[in-house]
Amino acid sequence: MNLLILSVLFIFPALLFSLTNFRSFSLRASYGLLQIGLYVAIVLGLGAMVWTYLNETVSANLLLFGDFGLTLRLDALSSLMYTMIAIIGLVVVRYSRNYLDGEKRHKHFIARLAMTIAFVQLLVISGNLAILFISWVGTSIGLHQLLLFYPDRKKARLAASKKFLIARLGDLTLLSAFILIYLQFGTADLSGIFEQAQSLSRNNPPFNLELAGILLVASACLKSVQLPFHGWLLDVMETPTPVSALLHAGLLNAGPFLILRFSFLIDISTIAPLVLIIVGGLSALFGAITSTTQPSIKTSLAYSSIGHMGFSLMVSGLGVYSASLLHLVAHSFYKAHSFLSSGSLIEKVQTSGADNYRRSNQFGRIVLAFITSSLLYIGVTDFWQTNFEMEFQMLVISGIIFLSILSLHINTLDSNNGVRSITFLLVGSLIVVNCFYFFEHAFAVFLGNQIPAIRTLDEPVQMMVLGLMVLFLFTVLSQSVFLQFKNSLFLKRMEIHFRNGLYINHLMDRFMNSLSLKTSK
Known part of the structure; x- marks a missing residue:
């Protein structure tokens, strides 16, 4: 029964991923298959939420190679995230159909979008370290392709380059953390890892787990655009709006999800929660202040996402994981709506009288x-x-x-x-x-x-x-x-500094330009 449930759930990430290899499909057929798959995924996800609430965690090995293989895990966290991703993915897909109408690379976009959604769905139902790492990297690769939808735009290429560099650093820290976890527990299966972790003392964790906790936090911060690795997020405005919506409402959540998934390991660490509180808290403050100084709606929303991701990580550092998940879900739907409706915001403000x-x-x-x-x-x-x-x-x-x-x-x-x-x-x-x-x-x-x-x-x-x-x-x-x-000289100066994001992104741009110059020589 467990195998059947997880096999059915896995069909839909596989279906979405398969669309990337069938570009001979017409746009109408591609969108039709994609939407049908996501509709069914929503129904299955809702059913899985009920199942996991009434029953214990479901785990099954579809393919097994020693201690690794295609192991899937369905629990309260994964079923909720799976359903949320399916809903947001469906909204983004439906919006993209009209938004990109007439674009030459429309079919390329829908293929890459399907692949990205599939990897995110696989990420949340992964049952061992290997599948989780592969899907983690896969989401990054899919996003990289979406960021380059307009390859002739300089800012789009710059954003993709910065994102690629930071993502590879995040992949390295995550891989290192997983190796340490495997060496400590002797298994790559998440269920086995969590069972052993709960028996360990919070006061004196093994060095391997202390270091692994820090590396997990580093991976989450890199993935979720925390200070000072947030600059690339401000340059993705050159990409289509559906990409921004999926990015801010879905892909950035991978960092907080990683912390939630490994909450038992974070909980026994002494340093990792402190890093989450400090980095998350400062990023939340930075995002909250800077977003209010931006003249552009989308840039303001980008800084808002930095702040919200920081707040979610800070709450996880405090140990209130249920509140962190609540914030994650609420922010996802709010930010998807904000980006997809940003084009009509000015008209709404004028008609509502808010500008008065x-x-x-x-x-x-x-x-x-x-x-x-x-x-x-x-x-x-x-x-x-x-x-x-x-x-x-x-x-x-x-x-x-x-x-x-x-x-x-x-x-x-x-x-x-x-x-x-x-x-x-x-x-x-x-x-x-x-x-x-x-x-x-x-x-x-x-x-x-x-x-x-x-x-x-x-x-x-x-x-x-x-x-x-x-x-x-x-x-x-x-x-x-x-x-x-507000007319004081000090506040005017501070407003200028925060409007420029305290120049952190400019420093990152200089670093990237220096790398490109060295490469070209």
């Missing part, structure tokens, strides 16, 4: 916003804490949500918005905060024993996390409260 929005910078209204958001946060958090015990990490995450609610309250109450907008804000805020607690709890129940229990953080780590919270608070204040000082 004005801030009054009245101190009394700002204080009122602090009061309303604080009361909402305290009331809702107290309710959920009374019914469900909350650890320090959950209070930190809910505190970050409070800061986002605070920013919305300041910008809405201290403006020319009417009573209707303010009422909508208050009701909407109440719903959003409750939805976070509800869905986080639901995800934790759904994942069950597939993730470690939330650990207790040491006091120095707690102080470091609180320091990050202070930086988050300062970011909110700088974007909402300090606007009355």
Whole structure:
């Protein structure tokens, strides 16, 4: 039965991948096959979610070569991710049909798109280290081909070159981590690895696993455009919009997914969670600040993705893996919609009257916003804490949500918005905060024993996390409260620096140009 279920699930990645070898198909036939496959994958994925919730993990070997082979694993995490990828893939495919109508390389695009989606689907249902690594590299190769859809565009070639270099570095760190994991546990099967990992002590992990945890984090950061390896993401605007949507809503998620998949190994490491908290937290701050200074919609969304991936990794570093997965899923659907609708955003802003929005910078209204958001946060958090015990990490995450609610309250109450907008804000805020607690709890129940229990953080780590919270608070204040000082020379200079991404991407461009010059000599 296990073999049958996983064999059926594997058919659809295989079907999508096979389309890359059948370019003799007409566009209509290719799109038809692709959409049928994704529709069926969605139905199977939803069924798999129910199955894995009611039953234990399903694992099967379709082909076995010693300790390696085509081993597939279906659990709560993989079934949810598989379904999400199928839905986003279907949306992107349907959008691409009209968007690329008339393009000479349209058939080439759909072939590469099918291959990329197939590798991502295979990635999430991989059951051993070998298949996971092959699919990890495969997603990168597929994306590289999509980035070069317009090979004559200089920026597209530059983005692909930078991405290729960083991806190979990520492949190297991941391969090194997998070798160390195999040497430690003596098996490449994920089920066997996780069973042995759960028996190890958190206080004194073996050196091989400590180093493997750090390498896994490095691979995730490289894959998910964390500081300072994010520059290539800003240059992919030369690619078709469907590529951007699939990239931001799907492929960037491979980093957080890797951490979630190996959460039992990350959990027993002492250094890896700290790296996730620091790098993820700083990337989240950088992305949040820089995105608000960008004049281009797509560039702003790109910096937003950097921040969101950082936040997801930071939450994993805190050990709240259910919240990390919740954020990952929510961000994927939000970002897919944002990119695919970015072309009509200006028209929507003009017709909705949002361009008439004005801030009054009245101190009394700002204080009122602090009061309303604080009361909402305290009331809702107290309710959920009374019914469900909350650890320090959950209070930190809910505190970050409070800061986002605070920013919305300041910008809405201290403006020319009417009573209707303010009422909508208050009701909407109440719903959003409750939805976070509800869905986080639901995800934790759904994942069950597939993730470690939330650990207790040491006091120095707690102080470091609180320091990050202070930086988050300062970011909110700088974007909402300090606007009355926006004409000051200091803030104008800082805006210019952040608009240029603190020049990190420019330094990367210089490095790439120096490499190309050396190669040409």
